[in-house]
Amino acid sequence: MTYPALRTWIGGVAEDSPEHDGSWLHDPNTGEQLAPSASSSLDQVDRAVAAAARAHDDGRWRGLGPEERADRLEKLAAWLDDRAEEIAHLDALNSGVPITVTRLFGGANGATLRDAARRATASGDVRDLPAEQGGVRLHRVPWGPTALILPWNAPSAMAVKKAAFALAAGATIVLKPSSFSPWSAQVLMEGVRESGIPEGVVGLVQGGGAIGRALVADERVAAISMTGSTPTGRAIAATAAPRFARLQLELGSNNAAVVRRDADLAQAAKAIADGVLKLSGQWCEAPRRVLVDRARRGELAHLLVEEFGRRVIGSSLDDTTEVGPVAFADRHRELAEQRERLAQRGAELLQVAQVPAQGWFFAPTVVVLDGPGLAEEVFGPMLLVGGYDDEDEAVRLANTGQVGLAGYVFGADEEQAAALGTKLIAGEVKVNGTSVLDMSPASAQSFFGASGLGGHGDDDVLDFFVGKRIVGRDRPGLPL
Secondary structure, eight states: OOOOOOOEEETTEEEOOOBOOSOEEEOTTTOOEEEEOOBOOHHHHHHHHHHHHHHHHTTTTGGGOHHHHHHHHHHHHHHHHHTHHHHHHHHHHHHOOOHHHHHHHHHHHHHHHHHHHHHHHHHOSEEEOOOTTOOEEEEEEEOSSEEEEOOSSSHHHHHHHHHHHHHHHTOOEEEEOOTTSOHHHHHHHHHHHHTTOOTTSEEEOOOSHHHHHHHHHOTTOOEEEEESOHHHHHHHHHHHGGGTOEEEEEOOOOEEEEEOTTSOHHHHHHHHHHHHHGGGGOOTTSEEEEEEEGGGHHHHHHHHHHHHHHSOBOOTTOTTOSBOOOSSHHHHHHHHHHHHHHHHTTOEEEEOSOOOSSSSOOOOEEEEOOSOOOSSOOOSSEEEEEEESSHHHHHHHHTSSSOEEEEEEEOSSHHHHHHHHTTSSEEEEEESOOOSSOSSTTOOOBOOGGGEESBOOHHHHHHHTEEEEEEEOOOTTOOO
16 A cells, blocks of 8 residues: 655645654554655645644635635535545554554544534624614634644544634634654645635645654744643643643543442443444543442452453454454553552552464453552553542542543442432543543533543534624623
8 A cells, every 4th residue: 555645734835844753653553664654844834834823814814704614624524525525544554553443533624624614604703782772793803823733643634623613704824743654634734725715824744753843833823722642732821821822732631430329230341342442442521430339349350351341353454353453562561561560569460361472462451450550641551450449439430530531330229329420520521421522512511630621522622713802882781
């Protein structure tokens, strides 16, 4: 297969990415080298931001209005619909996520664009506000050039989601995909060119941390939307703070699942195993810790590892695979090191015995250990199971450490389970399920604690990319 060249896109034109550090993109299923990595230069970062700034200043995109922007986004959506299988294949190679899942992401990219355009059109760029004197209007105004920093675990879905809502809102953008998963962003850029989005509105730079740091440090970048690790998010926040750049940061969280005493353990184990193993264990809202009545801790742990053992582990390109490899060698090494640290603390390790010998397959593991676990996020197919004596202790443990994204509660009495869920520090708490998708089309979810800034309900995401400006005739006769 021919893989997309890692080009830098500036002003609607693809350029070579001239910097090389000798690293390669690999097939996570085998460890085979597939293509050399490439990085943009710092000059290219500067020029990409300059192009986005010019496009913002002259209004060539936001000035079209939401309906015309929606027409262009519909063309991009149709173009991506036609490339869905190619995108699914590239994402499965870049992330280790099974192709049955990356097909769902690739097939939904067009719908994401259409939904963002629909929401922006419904909101409008300008609307009249009630005022007795009349002539008062609310204007939704993009902040300015916006940096989109993308994660590696859902490459096309995150690139399209961030770009769709930013573009629908009228913002100009510069994307930086992860250096581990850059290919589907290249396909997206080809679609941007074909769909008639004006030159300079969308740029793309390639590379690792140095390129990301240069992009977010640029004084012209007015807003930054990033999904990734907590250390990277802290660094971005520190860089952006002096100029008060707007931030949306979705970071790490060791999400807790509380299993109440009335729960069916077998049903809970199946749902929790489904949750932790989705995307080969690599999604930010996966359950990472399970808290259960201490007397039933061993029973639940063994049910979980039995569920792990029922999953088909294999190549991310195989249609029968349910759990693929982790995305790259460093991810595998970090998981192995975390597992060893937990073992040194006295944890019992229960893991699937058979995984492929080649590639970056990490044996799905249940770690039996009381307490909050590791301070940092565990991002892969590994789950901590600990006990509690009463639900007050369960809530205290669930809210300890790096938390804030998601939580889960399992119990036969769903009303009582939901009541317990309101006590968890999390933006989203699901009862008796671990699905990836939102529970409601109107969902809104804030990032609590150290899990980030902002949120990712769809209307919230759209609102992030704009400021609100009131313009109109002042009220006559006011006393002050």
